[in-house]
Amino acid sequence: MPRLYGFDDASRRRLRDDEVGPLRQMVSRALQGQSNSDIATWANGEGYRGTLGGEWKDASVGRLFRNPSIAGLRYDDGELVDAGHPGAITPEEFTALAERETSRKMAHAAPAYDYLLADGACTCGKCGSALQGARTNAGTPGYRCRPKDKNGRGGCGEVRMDAELLENHVGEYVVAELLKPGIRDQILKAQEAVRAQAEELKATIASLEGRRSEAAALYGSRSISSDAFVGADREITANIKNARSRLRYAEQMANFALGDAEDLVRWWNTAPSAAKKALTRLFLEKVEVFPASARGIRTIEPGRVVLHWSKLSGRSDGSGGS
Known part of the structure; x- marks a missing residue:
């Protein structure tokens, strides 16, 4: 294991004189607002190198700043305590570095993405599993078929698509449907049907919750075994979750207003x-x-996305496509 920058030995009992000064300057620059990347550029320009002789990078500067040993500290159950060896910087400076790191993470955190086709609206054409919203390694939103986990939950894992690409494609077809004559009247009629469906879903949810309470009472009176109760509760809970998801979208469909957008x-x-x-x-x-x-294909190839239209659209083909 290589020694930590600023220390003369792996046990960190002695500071290394020719590295303490550069380390303190790096920390000072960080606390003055410079980025890790700028600090790395400065250190390399001054001829300073890491303990293995490599140039400084954003990541290596960050790792150094996150190590409490540079301040003679260590973590004990999440709390900073004296590590029993000297530090190149003060505990107060390390605390300030930790606060800076938290601010950096919050600033770079990707905002939550509101997926248009979540909750079963789009499925994997290969295995039929619902696609889920998932960011790529680059941090961009996308849809993916998650591979099976160790419990057998999931799909084939072979379908991925950029969220913006898919949603823009679907949006173009939806807007095209809106341009059809008489479509607004059809929407109003469909909303009436959806309102009735929402009431049915509320009744279904109430019934399921009642069944769950009954199962709990039976288990409490030892009328059913633990395994039977757990199995019933799992199934009922899954059905309630599904019904609530459908109810949420039914209520959205029933209540939105298209207005008179020209x-x-x-x-x-x-x-x-x-x-x-x-x-x-x-x-x-x-x-x-x-x-x-x-x-690596970044376009929608013919037949890759298939749109299954509802009766509202008035399409003669049940599957539709694009």
Whole structure:
């Protein structure tokens, strides 16, 4: 294990004189607001090198700043305590570095992405599993078929697509449907049916919750075994979750108002997420996404995305496609 920068030995009992000064300057620059990348550039320009002779990088500067040993400290159950060896900087400076690191993480954290086709609205064309929202290694939002976990939950894991690419594609077709004559009247009629469906779902949820309470009472009176109760409770809970998800979208579909937007493209681009989700659910029963013909393809190839239209759209083909 290489020694820590600023120390003369792996046990960190002695400071290394020719590294203490540069380390303190690096910390001082950090606390003055310089980025780790800028600090690395400065250190390399001054001829300073890491303990293995390599140049400083953003990541290596960050690792050094996160190590409490540089201040003669260590973590004990999450608390900073005296490590019993000298430090190149003060404990107060290390605390300030830790606060800076927290601020950096918050500043670089990717904001939550509101997926248009979540909760079963799009599925894997290969295995039928619901695609889930998942960011790529680069941090961009996407949809993916998650591979099976150790408990057998999941799909084939072979379908991925950039969220913006898929959602823009679906949005173009939905807006095209909105441009059809008489579509607004059909939407109003569909919303009436959806309101009735929402009431049915509320009754279903109430019934399921009652069954769950009954199962708990039977288990409490030892009328059923623990295994029987756990199995029943798991199934009922899954059904309640599914019904609540359907109810949430039904209520969105029932309550949104398209208004009198003259420019439907502009309306779609600026509409609230809930309104776009509601329209998408009204028009489309589901969206199927198939694997690309090769890795790295960033376009929608013919037949890769299949749109299954609802009766509202008035399409003669039940599956639709794009």
